[in-house]
Amino acid sequence: MTATVDLAAVRHNLAQVRRLAPRSRVMAAVKADAYGHGAVPVARTLDAAGVDMLAVACMEEAQVLLESHVQAPIALLEGVISTDEAALAAYEGLQVVVHDFWQIELLETMPAESNIALWFKLDSGMHRLGFPLDAVPRLRQVLKRHPAWRFQGWITHLARADETDCSATPEQIAAFDAALEGVPGARSIANSAGLIAWPDARRDWVRPGLALYGASPLPGQTGADLGFRPALRLESRLLAIRTYEAGSPIGYGAAYVCPERMSVGVVAVGYADGVHRSFPNGTPVLLRGRRAPLAGRVSMDMITVDLRGIPDARVGDPVTIWGDGLPAEEIAACAGTLSYELFCGLTNRVRFRYVGEV
Ligand SMILES: Cc1ncc(COP(=O)(O)O)c(C=O)c1O
Structure with a gap:
């Protein structure tokens, strides 16, 4: 992470x-x-x-x-x-x-x-x-x-x-x-x-x-809309790709049930990194430039995502949780919170890399 x-x-x-x-x-x-x-x-x-x-x-x-x-x-x-x-x-x-x-x-x-x-x-x-x-x-x-x-x-x-x-x-x-x-x-x-x-x-x-x-403090507008550039990209990797039959429950509490035979990706990030458990099904992540919706409950170290829109996904692919192309403001809104809280909630398991120094 x-x-x-x-x-x-x-x-x-x-x-x-x-x-x-x-x-x-x-x-x-x-x-x-x-x-x-x-x-x-x-x-x-x-x-x-x-x-x-x-x-x-x-x-x-x-x-x-x-x-x-x-x-x-x-x-x-x-x-x-x-x-x-x-x-x-x-x-x-x-x-x-x-x-x-x-x-x-x-x-x-x-x-x-x-x-x-x-x-x-x-x-x-x-x-x-x-x-x-x-x-x-x-x-x-x-x-x-x-x-x-x-x-x-x-x-x-x-x-x-x-x-x-x-x-x-x-x-x-x-x-x-x-x-x-x-x-x-x-x-x-x-x-x-x-x-x-x-x-x-x-x-x-x-x-x-x-x-x-x-990030933007104004609802309905992103930082980019206002001329600002997101400074942080939170990224993990695709850890596994599984295929499940229609009706298969995914993860804790069967919070997602596959509507058809489909690919589900497991991403190595969870609430122990600061990705709130309150993120509902449908919250997007970014993979190969496309959005994959969350499918199942956020757990401590992993999330599961619907890969039907990304048939070319491969284990090891980088997955953006928020950052350029996936505004933190939008992701925060999915969990009923603000980007302020997402940013402050990152934990010490997350490794920080700094780029753009002068
Ligand atoms: C007194 C005061 N000034 C300025 C700020 C910065 O606010 P913002 O992050 O909304 O720009 C804060 C943050 O809560 C604050 O408490």
């Missing part, structure tokens, strides 16, 4: 983000091991391509990047959770996204001269993390009390940017703007869906994640 990550595609996708938001700086989300693509190679690639900042969720992820010696500043999207983390963030020069007053108290345990770089995250409607919008005057007072702190700007996160006909996003943007009217500091609103679908969300900084990996 091999995941081939094309770092040239990552560079292309960064350039496409810059084309869409030419006046914005780019904070690239490389959290969750760069959405399963490998934090260090992806971060190094983005860094070499001049990304303005890298963003991770937590300190553990930041430490991985620090050890990889990237030049770009590193933002901690969830901020710090202890005085130790606050001290480490200050020492390492991390950009701390602060979302609550208890985090300000953690930062205040640092010596007054600590020149912590920080952002304030405001809750404009996501209702997950962030200060209420009416906290802005209080937050400005906090900054006045700490002249050594290097305030970077104001962040908010969109809850429904992927729903292009919904008023929630313009409402969030308007609420954010109103709360910050006349207030100094950079602004950052847009994730991938925000920067693709909502030009008004392209402010001083954009924060793409998914789009950098070449």
Whole structure:
């Protein structure tokens, strides 16, 4: 089971983000091991391509990047959770996204001269993390009390940017703007869906994640439709070809029954690799450039596919689970999920190969 990550595609996708938001700086989300693509190679690639900042969720992820010696500043999207983390963030020069007053108290345990770089995250409607919008005057007072702190700007996160006909996003943007009217500091609103679908969300900084990996956050559109290139191809091999009579059940629970005498291929990939058990019959894989539908339940190490459309299939043939020609967005939808979850679900049994380095 091999995941081939094309770092040239990552560079292309960064350039496409810059084309869409030419006046914005780019904070690239490389959290969750760069959405399963490998934090260090992806971060190094983005860094070499001049990304303005890298963003991770937590300190553990930041430490991985620090050890990889990237030049770009590193933002901690969830901020710090202890005085130790606050001290480490200050020492390492991390950009701390602060979302609550208890985090300000953690930062205040640092010596007054600590020149912590920080952002304030405001809750404009996501209702997950962030200060209420009416906290802005209080937050400005906090900054006045700490002249050594290097305030970077104001962040908010969109809850429904992927729903292009919904008023929630313009409402969030308007609420954010109103709360910050006349207030100094950079602004950052847009994730991938925000920067693709909502030009008004392209402010001083954009924060793409998914789009950098070449997938689309918008339902019904693939990354390729939007000018992005899928960065990861998940591939295995055809392990066996069997012929079964009409009425033969295939695999666990007889979840597929052959409607006629037919060839069934066994592919060496399963939920132990990150291919969800919830993929139903009919979910396609790509073999010899053609689609073969899943026939039977996903098991730990294997899947079974209907080979009636591919009579020339041979044992050993490469089988694409998703990647170029078989969008992860489409495969995820078959299992009722998103490409985000497919990417993050790849397991350590998958071997990673990187191509397209400069
Ligand atoms: C605060 C924040 N900004 C940006 C992103 C990137 O989002 P996306 O991958 O949808 O572009 C995320 C991801 O969840 C996030 O939590």
